[in-house]
Amino acid sequence: MEKIPMTPDGLTRLEEELRNLRAVERPGVIRAIAEAREHGDLSENAEYHAARERQSFIEGRIAELEDIVSRAQVIDPKQFSGDVVRFGATVKLADEDSDDEPTYSIVGAHESDISKGLISVHSPLARALIAKKLGDTVEVRSPSGTRSYEIVDVKYG
Numbered sequence: 001m002e003k004i005p006m007t008p009d010g011l012t013r014l015e016e017e018l019r020n021l022r023a024v025e026r027p028g029v030i031r032a033i034a035e036a037r038e039h040g041d042l043s044e045n046a047e048y049h050a051a052r053e054r055q056s057f058i059e060g061r062i063a064e065l066e067d068i069v070s071r072a073q074v075i076d077p078k079q080f081s082g083d084v085v086r087f088g089a090t091v092k093l094a095d096e097d098s099d100d101e102p103t104y105s106i107v108g109a110h111e112s113d114i115s116k117g118l119i120s121v122h123s124p125l126a127r128a129l130i131a132k133k134l135g136d137t138v139e140v141r142s143p144s145g146t147r148s149y150e151i152v153d154v155k156y157g
Contacts, residue, residue, distance in 0.1 A: 010111030078157035083134035
C-alpha cells in the first residue's frame with residue numbers, strides 16, 4: 001500500500017472533513033431521503049432523486065477520505081531546517097523574467113491549494129525545487145513556456 005505524504009495540518013483538515021461528513025452530512029441526507037419518501041411516488045420525486053445523488057456523493061467522499069487518511073504518512077516540516085528544499089518547505093522565489101517573488105509551501109497532493117500558495121509535491125515546480133538549495137536557479141516548463149526562478153529563501157515550520 002503506497003503511503004501518501006502529508007503535513008500535520010493537511011491530515012487534520014481531512015480528518016475534520018471526514019468527521020463532518022459522518023456526523024452531519026450523512027445523517028442529514030438520510031433524513032432528507034426519509035422525508036422525500038413520505039411524499040409518495042418516488043419515480044417522479046425530484047427531492048428524493050437529489051437526496052439519493054447527494055448520498056452517493058457523500059458515501060464516495062467518505063470512502064475516499066478513509067483511504068487517504070489510512071495511507072497518510074505525516075511529515076512534520078518543523079523537524080527540518082537548513083537551506084535545502086524538502087517536503088514541507090516554504091520557498092520564496094524570484095522570477096528571473098519579471099519582478100515577481102512568489103512564495104510556495106510544498107505539501108501533499110490532497111492538501112494543495114495554489115490560491116493559498118500550497119503546491120503539490122508532485123507538481124512540476126515542486127519537483128524542480130526538491131533537493132535544491134538557497135541561491136540555486138531552477139527552470140520549470142509550464143504551458144506558457146519555460147520559467148526560471150532563483151531560490152531566495154527556504155523556511156520550515
